[in-house]
Amino acid sequence: MDRAPDEPAKTRPAFARWLGTTNDVTRTFLAAGQIPDLINLAGGLPAPEVYPAAEIAEIARQVIARHPADTLGYGPIEGLPELRDAVAERYSSGTLKLSRANVLITTSGIQGLDVIGKVLLEEGGVIACQCPTYLGALDSWRSRMPAYRKLRLDSNDCDPHSLFAGAQFAYTVPNFSNPTGKLVGMAMRETLVDAAHRTGTWLLEDDPYGGLHYDSESLPHLIELSALRNPGAPYGGPVLHVRTLSKEVAPGLRIGWVIAAPEMIAALTLAKQGSDMCTSGITQRIALEALKGGLIEKIQPGVVALYRSRRDALCAAMAEHLASDFDWEIPSGGMFVWATARDSLLNTDILLKRGMEAGVCVTPSSVFDASGEDRRAIRINFTLNPPDRLREGVRRLATAVRALQANKS
Amino acid sequence: MDRAPDEPAKTRPAFARWLGTTNDVTRTFLAAGQIPDLINLAGGLPAPEVYPAAEIAEIARQVIARHPADTLGYGPIEGLPELRDAVAERYSSGTLKLSRANVLITTSGIQGLDVIGKVLLEEGGVIACQCPTYLGALDSWRSRMPAYRKLRLDSNDCDPHSLFAGAQFAYTVPNFSNPTGKLVGMAMRETLVDAAHRTGTWLLEDDPYGGLHYDSESLPHLIELSALRNPGAPYGGPVLHVRTLSKEVAPGLRIGWVIAAPEMIAALTLAKQGSDMCTSGITQRIALEALKGGLIEKIQPGVVALYRSRRDALCAAMAEHLASDFDWEIPSGGMFVWATARDSLLNTDILLKRGMEAGVCVTPSSVFDASGEDRRAIRINFTLNPPDRLREGVRRLATAVRALQANKS
Numbered sequence: 001m002d003r004a005p006d007e008p009a010k011t012r013p014a015f016a017r018w019l020g021t022t023n024d025v026t027r028t029f030l031a032a033g034q035i036p037d038l039i040n041l042a043g044g045l046p047a048p049e050v051y052p053a054a055e056i057a058e059i060a061r062q063v064i065a066r067h068p069a070d071t072l073g074y075g076p077i078e079g080l081p082e083l084r085d086a087v088a089e090r091y092s093s094g095t096l097k098l099s100r101a102n103v104l105i106t107t108s109g110i111q112g113l114d115v116i117g118k119v120l121l122e123e124g125g126v127i128a129c130q131c132p133t134y135l136g137a138l139d140s141w142r143s144r145m146p147a148y149r150k151l152r153l154d155s156n157d158c159d160p161h162s163l164f165a166g167a168q169f170a171y172t173v174p175n176f177s178n179p180t181g182k183l184v185g186m187a188m189r190e191t192l193v194d195a196a197h198r199t200g201t202w203l204l205e206d207d208p209y210g211g212l213h214y215d216s217e218s219l220p221h222l223i224e225l226s227a228l229r230n231p232g233a234p235y236g237g238p239v240l241h242v243r244t245l246s247k248e249v250a251p252g253l254r255i256g257w258v259i260a261a262p263e264m265i266a267a268l269t270l271a272k273q274g275s276d277m278c279t280s281g282i283t284q285r286i287a288l289e290a291l292k293g294g295l296i297e298k299i300q301p302g303v304v305a306l307y308r309s310r311r312d313a314l315c316a317a318m319a320e321h322l323a324s325d326f327d328w329e330i331p332s333g334g335m336f337v338w339a340t341a342r343d344s345l346l347n348t349d350i351l352l353k354r355g356m357e358a359g360v361c362v363t364p365s366s367v368f369d370a371s372g373e374d375r376r377a378i379r380i381n382f383t384l385n386p387p388d389r390l391r392e393g394v395r396r397l398a399t400a401v402r403a404l405q406a407n408k409s
Numbered sequence: 410m411d412r413a414p415d416e417p418a419k420t421r422p423a424f425a426r427w428l429g430t431t432n433d434v435t436r437t438f439l440a441a442g443q444i445p446d447l448i449n450l451a452g453g454l455p456a457p458e459v460y461p462a463a464e465i466a467e468i469a470r471q472v473i474a475r476h477p478a479d480t481l482g483y484g485p486i487e488g489l490p491e492l493r494d495a496v497a498e499r500y501s502s503g504t505l506k507l508s509r510a511n512v513l514i515t516t517s518g519i520q521g522l523d524v525i526g527k528v529l530l531e532e533g534g535v536i537a538c539q540c541p542t543y544l545g546a547l548d549s550w551r552s553r554m555p556a557y558r559k560l561r562l563d564s565n566d567c568d569p570h571s572l573f574a575g576a577q578f579a580y581t582v583p584n585f586s587n588p589t590g591k592l593v594g595m596a597m598r599e600t601l602v603d604a605a606h607r608t609g610t611w612l613l614e615d616d617p618y619g620g621l622h623y624d625s626e627s628l629p630h631l632i633e634l635s636a637l638r639n640p641g642a643p644y645g646g647p648v649l650h651v652r653t654l655s656k657e658v659a660p661g662l663r664i665g666w667v668i669a670a671p672e673m674i675a676a677l678t679l680a681k682q683g684s685d686m687c688t689s690g691i692t693q694r695i696a697l698e699a700l701k702g703g704l705i706e707k708i709q710p711g712v713v714a715l716y717r718s719r720r721d722a723l724c725a726a727m728a729e730h731l732a733s734d735f736d737w738e739i740p741s742g743g744m745f746v747w748a749t750a751r752d753s754l755l756n757t758d759i760l761l762k763r764g765m766e767a768g769v770c771v772t773p774s775s776v777f778d779a780s781g782e783d784r785r786a787i788r789i790n791f792t793l794n795p796p797d798r799l800r801e802g803v804r805r806l807a808t809a810v811r812a813l814q815a816n817k818s
């Protein structure tokens with residue numbers, strides 16, 4: 001199509017090999033938005049009605065008018081100093097002492113994972129990874145082609161100390177892990193931190209859902225437990241804490257941060273420089289107002305109440321329609337229910353297709369497994385849809401399960 | 410500092426090797442902002458007074474209030490469909506036929522370069538690179554450790570066809586190249602496009618300064634010349650056109666785009682998915698209003714007139730104070746003058762230090778050379794400072810040159 005008639009056909013240079021390892025499930029789901037009346041239980045999307053649009057619109061106008069140089073110019077690679085200070089202050093305690101030097105502002109939580117990969121991974125570098133694993137984390141490291149060791153934190157024979165030894169870093173989502181929705185308990189938190197300190201391996205604590213507790217009390221962050229080793233000293237330990245404002249304010253801000261030892265922040269800054277130079281001053285200033293002006297605290301009770309009621313609606317519908325085919329635990333926070341098929345031969349990659357024919361979309365377990373082997377479970381989101389749609393989605397899913405089982409027998 | 414008293418010292422896993430190859434000049438310059446009364450002629454910064462702050466503040470308020478789902482939610486990885494359509498329409502002509510499928514919205518022009526590197530570079534992959542080269546491009550590919558072939562487009566024996574053959578891609582800044590400020594002429598543009606079509610190698614056309622012409626007419630984009638091979642057909646050729654709104658509207662938007670063949674856009678989309686998932690809907694919607702509502706056209710004449718007068722002030726001061734030590738051409742657009750020392754032994758890395766002691770900051774040529782060898786030239790920015798500061802900066806630079814030369818003899 002692009003050749004002049006007299007030119008020979010030329011082969012274009014090959015794409016990098018990692019593109020052959022990628023999945024297109026996320027994009028399939030985005031395309032699913034085109035199917036009429038499809039009920040999307042697959043994504044990790046907040047309920048749009050909780051976005052404080054009127055407040056953010058007015059904040060945006062004010063911060064641009066008042067701070068034109070900060071909002072419209074280039075800013076420091078590490079982030080606006082005031083926002084870094086606000087983040088450091090938010091996490092600091094008598095035990096955990098943080099300053100601006102411990103904070104990198106990132107363009108979303110995913111960028112935090114991307115720059116950590118750039119800093120720590122050569123091709124084939126080893127990650128000890130909570131399994132099943134957040135798909136976005138696997139995506140963010142794919143282009144560096146790492147090797148994975150599976151941390152099965154629920155298993156009795158899981159030994160973090162031996163899995164951490166020799167790994168570049170360990171990856172965990174202690175609060176309501178994506179995809180399983182599980183809260184990592186206090187004993188395992190202490191084991192993970194001890195393993196990081198004893199082996200020297202960096203320990204990545206990804207915490208997008210830390211604000212979404214429905215019936216449980218908060219447990220200490222891994223970085224707080226790490227700081228207990230030298231309480232009150234400026235933090236220089238092995239934990240990297242990654243957070244986003246996507247779940248508590250709005251994904252459209254694309255604002256997150258990494259909290260870590262200053263030497264790690266300096267290296268991550270060099271990686272961010274070549275990634276997008278700096279994060280938008282507009283969205284950083286909006287985030288600063290949200291942190292300082294109490295917007296998060298103002299909207300949080302409503303968000304938690306809404307999501308709790310939706311979790312309850314989903315789990316009630318599942319108990320009615322799916323109890324004979326799946327097992328699950330009711331999550332005490334986060335955005336997801338993880339359901340495992342009783343029939344070990346049920347293939348949830350195929351269930352996804354039958355589900356979409358029935359007008360419902362869930363996420364199959366294969367995408368949360370670095371080796372793609374786990375085909376027995378599904379992740380169901382309860383935050384995006386109101387209760388009647390959740391119930392109808394579960395009914396459709398049950399229809400798809402029956403069709404799949406009938407076909408098989 | 411992070412060890413309990415009973416723990417042995419542990420070595421942390423090593424950072425990836427590319428961090429040993431990075432430079433910290435950009436960060437040194439950002440730190441230079443702390444030196445009182447320093448005149449910064451080093452960066453590539455727009456004049457803050459040209460930012461249309463009042464207009465953008467009001468646009469921001471309106472787009473968030475009117476489009477809360479688009480601005481505050483997750484959006485498509487490729488960018489908002491309306492913005493992709495607006496970009497495609499802006500570049501389309503009778504010859505160059507573009508659709509949404511040819512456009513990826515990126516979080517700044519640098520992100521465009523980063524995702525191109527992720528898609529096309531394995532470690533050691535070859536780039537045929539206009540030399541000297543934009544520092545940000547070298548930074549964006551550093552973590553993939555490429556090998557460089559130098560395209561010296563001014564040299565009589567430069568042979569793009571042989572340099573392109575076997576390279577993953579070629580990189581050029583045809584309009585007022587960073588750092589040299591030179592406009593690549595029509596004959597060389599045709600040669601570059603011919604080399605890309607004949608060898609099959611991808612050809613990256615980075616165009617941040619395309620809107621900043623002071624005395625010259627625009628020349629056709631490389632992607633337009635490529636489209637001439639098959640005029641009016643949907644574009645599927647080897648050119649990737651990268652643009653940013655940083656120079657024409659405001660860097661704080663962090664909005665750019667890549668225009669390329671649909672197969673390339675699809676691969677870049679997978680790389681962007683793992684980089685930041687999607688670009689902020691707030692800044693995308695502001696960019697869409699700037700493109701559709703005529704904001705760029707409204708502010709452009711004032712920006713061009715201001716920068717032209719600053720270029721003239723800088724070049725007049727250089728003629729007065731630096732003519733005996735440096736040679737340069739007056740650039741017909743862009744943001745920079747590139748000056749080469751007559752004394753082939755003058756080391757501009759050292760001149761940078763003497764200059765900072767004298768209260769002025771310029772960029773030494775070593776950072777624009779992938780091998781770091783070129784020490785004979787400097788890049789001087791004329792857009793950030795008003796004429797009196799430009800004149801004073803040149804006086805200080807001349808003082809530093811004299812000090813350096815006196816010290817040597």
